Amino acid sequence: MDLQTMLDERNMSMYKLSQISGVPKTTVIDICSGKSDIEACNARTVMLLAKALGCSMEEMMKIDTAKYDRKTGLPKDKTYLEKGLPPYVQQSVDTMQRSWDIVDSGKKDLHWDMVWCELYSSINSAETEQEISSEQAWYLRHKYLRMVDED
Numbered sequence: 001m002d003l004q005t006m007l008d009e010r011n012m013s014m015y016k017l018s019q020i021s022g023v024p025k026t027t028v029i030d031i032c033s034g035k036s037d038i039e040a041c042n043a044r045t046v047m048l049l050a051k052a053l054g055c056s057m058e059e060m061m062k063i064d065t066a067k068y069d070r071k072t073g074l075p076k077d078k079t080y081l082e083k084g085l086p087p088y089v090q091q092s093v094d095t096m097q098r099s100w101d102i103v104d105s106g107k108k109d110l111h112w113d114m115v116w117c118e119l120y121s122s123i124n125s126a127e128t129e130q131e132i133s134s135e136q137a138w139y140l141r142h143k144y145l146r147m148v149d150e151d
Contacts, residue, residue: 002064004032006053021052031063034075038063081139086131089140092122096144120145 007017014032018025023045030036031049038046038060050060085093096119102109109115120141127137141147 001062002032002034003028003038006055006063007032010053012053017049017052021048023048023052078139081136085136085140086126089119089122089126089132092119093140093144095119100144116145 007014012020014028015025017023018028021028027036027041027045028049031038031041041049043057046057046060050057053060082093092115095115099109099112099115103112123132123137123140123145126132127134132140138149142149
């Protein structure tokens with residue numbers, strides 16, 4: 001369980017936790033975002049948070065921050081990169097997914113190579129026209145074209 005889930009279960013905001021516990025709001029935000037690990041906090045901070053949340057220090061130490069990248073604070077689950085795609089890219093992604101479903105089931109899709117090239121072209125076009133970021137483009141290439149980044 002992560003800190004945000006604990007807050008949601010208690011119908012409590014990060015700001016309210018900060019007020020009740022006396023822990024700086026930035027610290028609470030950093031723990032919720034995964035930028036800071038609860039294990040890096042001093043015992044006093046853990047104790048204050050535990051007391052404010054009505055749980056033990058041991059429970060606090062079990063807080064999961066592993067779903068966030070510690071350097072960036074961004075989720076490790078990159079599916080957010082699929083949001084807000086240009087319609088032509090989204091259509092190509094959907095078509096490619098259907099084609100992969102056929103191929104992965106052991107059947108032959110006679111149009112697979114055409115669908116693959118269409119998606120590759122759509123991604124490259126959207127990236128070149130700055131409709132999607134390079135990070136989004138590589139995410140889509142990895143996930144839907146099953147390409148491997150050579151970096």
